Amino acid sequence: MNAAAPVKRLIMIVDDDQILAEFLSEVLRNAGYDTVRAHAADEALKLVSEREPDMALLDIHMPGMSGMDLAKQLNRHTTVPFMFLSGRGDSDVAKQAAAYGAVGFLVKPVDEKQLMPAFEAGLARADEIRELRRTETNLNAALAAGRETSLAVGLLMCKFQTDRNTAFEVLRDHARSSRRKVNEVADQLLAAEETLNGLHAAFNARLKK
The missing domain is CATH 1.10.10 (Arc Repressor Mutant, subunit A)
Known part of the structure; x- marks a missing residue:
């Protein structure tokens, strides 16, 4: 009997630029990830309610609810880690991303060679944070018991x-x-x-x- 194929990690891409979203999705799929796309924040929240992705890539500037506001909702109601997509790469954007709890940010236009190292570094950081939260929860429960x-x-x-x-x-x-x-x-x-x-x-x- 063949062993079951490992479940691929799911990445959600939230960007109203369909060409960029398709490019990011293709690169990530080629790297072994599953992807789901949303063109607006409300669509993204609906997808998250159905299944939480392992990472979300959020465009900062979108019509309606911005990527920053979406990040607030993810922080408040989910455990989904996220990275920002920004047209600017200066220190102010980096500080703003960190203040919102992002594990990294990607600068547009996104270069394929730069995408995966930055993305995988952000995903590794997200995994570390998730493990720390899990350990702290287990620790607190044990100490209380x-x-x-x-x-x-x-x-x-x-x-x-x-x-x-x-x-x-x-x-x-x-x-x-x-x-x-x-x-x-x-x-x-x-x-x-x-x-x-x-x-x-x-x-x-x-x-x-």
């Missing part, structure tokens, strides 16, 4: 001089590899630390005699 997990995370942070997310990920991964719950591993870790502290005190007492 048990005091032991919180204490164990703090212990690992202190022992290995690391941050909260990394400490939790190591604790979680160890629990998964041993097919146990996170709080069970946390209990074991805290018990081991208590035992070591007791032995440390006993050794110190013996040395003082």
Whole structure:
């Protein structure tokens, strides 16, 4: 039996310039992505409600709702990352894009050789942000569920001089590899630390005699 083909990542292109939208769509499809096009912001929002794309390319200047206003809607109601398409490439546009939460921006006219490196860098950044959000959600849920997990995370942070997310990920991964719950591993870790502290005190007492 043949293995199922991997699901392609979906990219939404929102631009009222049909020639540019078709060009971007063709380049992305040739690079292995699925694409969907919208010529206006309201059409884009309808498409997003049916299936959230992995990335949206938004033209800043469109009739009706602008790309900036569409970005606000995506930020408010979805988790869709986006890049802006702009006719200007100066620092003001870059700052404006960053302020709206864009993971990058492409300058028109878009050159095929420049498109994919910029696009894939933006997609990689979007994936990093998505993973951080997922990890933070898991971390907050775990810490809320048990005091032991919180204490164990703090212990690992202190022992290995690391941050909260990394400490939790190591604790979680160890629990998964041993097919146990996170709080069970946390209990074991805290018990081991208590035992070591007791032995440390006993050794110190013996040395003082």
